[in-house]
Structure formats: structure tokens, C-alpha cells
Amino acid sequence: MWLGPARAGALGVLRTAPLLPCRTFSARAFVGAPRVPSPYRQFSWTRNLAARIPPGSRHPKDGTPELEKLSETVREQAQAEQAEELGTFYETVARPGVTRQVLWFVGFSAFAFSTAAWLTERSTNYWVDTIRYGSSWVAVTNLNLRIKQQQALVEKLRGYHRSIHSFLSAFPITVRANVSKLFVTIFQPIADASAPKKAVWKVVAATSVVFILQNIPRFQPFMRKYFVHSALSGMSITMLTSTFAHAEIIHFLVNMFALEGFGSSTAVHFMKHADLDEVHGLFEASPFWHFVAFFCVAGAFSSLTQHVVQVKVTYPRLIRQYAAALARQAATAASAVGRTKTWADAVQRATPTRRRWFPRPTPIEKPPVSEVQVLQGKLKRALLPSLGASGAVYSCLVITALAFPNAEVALFFPPGFSMNIQTGVAGAILFDLTGIVLGWSFMAHWAHLGGALFGYLYYYYGPDLWRDLRREVHAMALRSQGDGPVKRLA
Numbered sequence: 001m002w003l004g005p006a007r008a009g010a011l012g013v014l015r016t017a018p019l020l021p022c023r024t025f026s027a028r029a030f031v032g033a034p035r036v037p038s039p040y041r042q043f044s045w046t047r048n049l050a051a052r053i054p055p056g057s058r059h060p061k062d063g064t065p066e067l068e069k070l071s072e073t074v075r076e077q078a079q080a081e082q083a084e085e086l087g088t089f090y091e092t093v094a095r096p097g098v099t100r101q102v103l104w105f106v107g108f109s110a111f112a113f114s115t116a117a118w119l120t121e122r123s124t125n126y127w128v129d130t131i132r133y134g135s136s137w138v139a140v141t142n143l144n145l146r147i148k149q150q151q152a153l154v155e156k157l158r159g160y161h162r163s164i165h166s167f168l169s170a171f172p173i174t175v176r177a178n179v180s181k182l183f184v185t186i187f188q189p190i191a192d193a194s195a196p197k198k199a200v201w202k203v204v205a206a207t208s209v210v211f212i213l214q215n216i217p218r219f220q221p222f223m224r225k226y227f228v229h230s231a232l233s234g235m236s237i238t239m240l241t242s243t244f245a246h247a248e249i250i251h252f253l254v255n256m257f258a259l260e261g262f263g264s265s266t267a268v269h270f271m272k273h274a275d276l277d278e279v280h281g282l283f284e285a286s287p288f289w290h291f292v293a294f295f296c297v298a299g300a301f302s303s304l305t306q307h308v309v310q311v312k313v314t315y316p317r318l319i320r321q322y323a324a325a326l327a328r329q330a331a332t333a334a335s336a337v338g339r340t341k342t343w344a345d346a347v348q349r350a351t352p353t354r355r356r357w358f359p360r361p362t363p364i365e366k367p368p369v370s371e372v373q374v375l376q377g378k379l380k381r382a383l384l385p386s387l388g389a390s391g392a393v394y395s396c397l398v399i400t401a402l403a404f405p406n407a408e409v410a411l412f413f414p415p416g417f418s419m420n421i422q423t424g425v426a427g428a429i430l431f432d433l434t435g436i437v438l439g440w441s442f443m444a445h446w447a448h449l450g451g452a453l454f455g456y457l458y459y460y461y462g463p464d465l466w467r468d469l470r471r472e473v474h475a476m477a478l479r480s481q482g483d484g485p486v487k488r489l490a
Helices: 027-031 060-092 099-134 142-167 173-192 195-214 217-226 238-244 249-280 288-337 343-350 370-382 390-403 421-438 445-480
Strands: 408-410 418-420
Touching: 099 142, 099 238, 099 288, 099 445, 142 173, 142 249, 195 217, 195 238, 195 249, 195 288, 238 288, 249 288, 249 390, 249 445, 288 390, 288 445, 390 421, 390 445, 408 421, 418 421, 421 445
Parallel strands: none
Antiparallel strands: 408 418
């Protein structure tokens, strides 16, 4: 999972809770200050600077009490206005929720696995009928179902090859030979691939299509809105669609390379569990739909994990820190307002002079905003939109490590170095925990951990739930064929 500030657009905090720096109370404070009655003439703009000062205020002994009262009034008014503004900010700031996303995930998970079980039943029945009515001497087993599918694919590819060769009959023999060689080079690995490999390659192909659409300018506004998940958007469907989107070419290639390896091992694990149910008469022609449902739900769960942590932990904590920083900044600004000790100083600070040859008024010292700026940056980084299939890849990685504990994995760097897969999983989880503790924001570490948790839970409970769901769907299919009450499979 990748945090993409550039591709996500302005989906940060500034849209729902404007994080504007605190205003300085210079002219604004004195405009609303109570007017002190004075018998003296109004201020006039003359060259004599002393003429601008009321006579009663030229001596501190006569004007100090009145000026102190004015300064105190201005300070209290500024503090009260800013306190009211800060209270309104903290109370009315946008607070994203998680209820809608959690309910959507539960409903989507039930729909995804139910649909996958139905499609698997439909596909299996088709190939079972093909074997029974086409080759009566071939026993119906999961292995023979997969062999029959591969034979049908090879025949289909041969038909395509003959059609292309016939279409190019008018071209020179060299052209026909080169096109034929290219066709065989591309489609021969597909014909030879196992069922788990083909299932994963189809998911990789779908993800590739999404990545291509992301880089077409005409589709980019739509892809940024519906294929990037932001905790502040209020959308739920993006928890799924963002699994198929990627920020850049390196991000895409690394995830697809890992998915091709660990996803194939996960599909093999699913296929082995399906073969165990064969003795009970529950056949499964292909693990494709099972893997698709697992991949989509795993990606949605990893996005949900990132969403919950952002909304319930990161966002409230940073908002409290930001409100406290604004309060400290407001106190500093109000204190700076009350530093005017004389009418001359007040007028000089509140109203700019019209005479260019006069000295420029000394501005009020601005309160330090470094703390506020730092928190603004943390808010933006903490709520960056996320996208990528790495959460689902983590689920496949954990299942592979648990199903094949003696497997070895090789690293990109240093090249040629390999380690036990369980050691690699432990290192990856430790890396994400370190990123959470140190506050790294270039990866969605919580999404990775959510994907790892989903893979762990699905390894121990997923196959049994899938078998029970398949049995229910199989019983419903038999009842719909008019066979009457169906005995429950053991």
C-alpha cells in the first residue's frame, strides 16, 4: 500500500477543516476596541509627529492609568475572541467515521465469497457434465477436471493459430513464420501453466488494465476519485478499488512480481484443501474464483485497517495537538497586542502612516508558527490517500509462510541472497512496526499489518468457511434442479 500525495489530489485536511494560521491582532483588535472619550481634537496628519499625540498623554503620570485600562481591555477582548474561535474549530472540525466502512466491508465480504462459491459451482458443474457426457470412461475428479480445462484451452489456442495463419496466407512465408513464432512464444506458457498460475495471472492482468487507465489523461480525474482511498472522502468502495491502483511503475512492478509468486502459492494451498473435499463428492474445477474473492476481501480489509487507525487514532490525536498549538499561538498574539503603552505607540502600530518620509511603523512581533506548521504537515502526511495491492500481497505472503514453512525467498537487494520465508515475514512485519513507531509516512504500514492479520486468520479459518459455503451452494444447486430434498454432505 502506497501513500500518494501527488496522484490523490487535494484530499487532505485542508478541504474539510481549514488549517489557517492564527491571525495577528493588530488593526483588527483596535478597530473593535472601546473608544475613550477625549476632549481633545482628533488626530491630524501633519509633519509634526508630536501633534499626533494628545496633550494629556505626553506625560506618563497623567495618561498611564487610562492607557493601562485600554491595553487590558484590548487584550481581554482579543483572548476571548480567539478562545471562542478555537472552541468552534475543535468542536466543529470534520470527524470522519468508520461505521459505514465497517458495515460495507462486512456486506462486501459476504457478497464476494457467496458469489465466488456460486460461480465455482457453476463452472464445476459445466466441466463435470463435459466429462460425463463426453468421455464416460474418465472418472470425475478434481485432477481430471483441471486436465479437461487445459485440453480445451489448448484446442482453443490452436484454433486461433489456424485462423491467424489462414488470414496471413497472402503474405510472404517469412511474415507468416515470424507471426506464428510470436504467437507460440506468447501463448505457449499460458497453455502450460497450472490452474493456480492462471488464476493469479488473470488478477495481474486486471490490475495492469487499471494501471494503464491511471496513466491516460482522459481517465485520470475518474481514477483519482474512485481508485484512491482517503479517510476524509467518506467513500467505502474505494477500499476495494484502490487495491488495483498503483502510484508509479516501480510500485506496480514490485507488487505484481510479489503477487505472482506468493499468490500462486496461496492458490495452490486453496487447491489442496479443495482436493480433500473430493472424497465427499464436492468437486472444484478451479481455484480462480476462490482466489479472486480472497484477494479482493484481503485488499479491502487492509484498507479498512488503515482507515480505522487514521480516523480513530491518528486524526483525533493530531487535531488535539493542533488545537492546543493554536491556543498557545493565540495567547502569544494576545500578549503581543497588549504591549502598546502609549497612544502614540497604539496609533503607530494600528494604522499605517501616509507619509513616505516618516519612518515605517514597527510591526507587532509575530508569534512563532513553527509548531503549527509542523502539525499541519503531520496532518497532511497522516491522512494521505492510499492505494496499492501490497495489503493483499501481505495476506498471500503470510499464508505461503504458514502453508510452506520450509520455502526460501530471495531479496531484490542484495541480489542472490535468500532466507527462510518465515524469517522474511518476521522481518517485513518488524519493518512496518518500526515505521509506525518512527512515524514514517511513505508507506501505509497499518494496511500492511492488516493484510498480514487477514492472511493469518484466513489460513486457520478460511478453508473451513469456504467448504461450508460451497456445500450450501451445492445443496441449493441440486434443489434447483428438481431433485427434491438433498442430503447434507458430510
